[in-house]
Amino acid sequence: MVDILHKVGIEGSSTEQVYSALTTLDGLSGWWTEDTTGETDIGDVIAFRFAAGGFDMKIVELNSAKRVQWQVVDGPEEWIGTTVGFDLRQDGDYTIVLFKHAGWREPVEFMHHCSTKWATFLMSLKMLVETGEGAPAPRDVKIDSWD
């Protein structure tokens, strides 16, 4: 099992602000994909849709301003059963986000793609909270010919 790991530091923000961007439809649609629907309590499923498909995420943990954890319940075969988590902490003027997409069965080419793509989306989250304007799909940063 192999994991995708990332870190961003969001300047001039509180963990509460970043937590809101990770736990509300308004926040999520501002940095990952504009087409975000569903309910946002523990046990609920959020549907994230992109031109090429999408992901259904079941919310398995919400620890206010500290931790968000999803389980992938529908989407590409390689994603199903994997988990996506965000750990938050304050570090001076920064909110530090430690990201982990865990449980990939094999380090396939699609995992390479998703690793780079997650980095660009986390930079979009950073931009959203710092400036009010992220780059969610379909206005997302394109990284390769699969985009």
Place this chain on the structure above:
Amino acid sequence: MVDILHKVGIEGSSTEQVYSALTTLDGLSGWWTEDTTGETDIGDVIAFRFAAGGFDMKIVELNSAKRVQWQVVDGPEEWIGTTVGFDLRQDGDYTIVLFKHAGWREPVEFMHHCSTKWATFLMSLKMLVETGEGAPAPRDVKIDSWD
């Protein structure tokens, strides 16, 4: 042992162009760090320097227009002994770059940082080859409070 994986597709480029950006001082200083010195044959060491320190990479494999592999011989303790590799292939109008920074002993916070940072530098490589202008240090994209 855990690895950092990434993928970018560089549009309108040949594998030879990308290989050049990975194997010449002029190319490397155009996307990773402007302060790049050393020799560039197999067995040689290239010194990459940043404001906070740097990395010495021994070139262990050069497979023309297909593969570049380095071993980290000096730098942060977590990096020493790890390997950094780039595999290239043509896919229509794109050169596909599969990147792997392998052999991390533990998934420490610094690995999360480096994973995101590598993504931004690979996007810099893409920009350099596509447009002639990358974003090497010290003009690199800042991702957190360690930058």
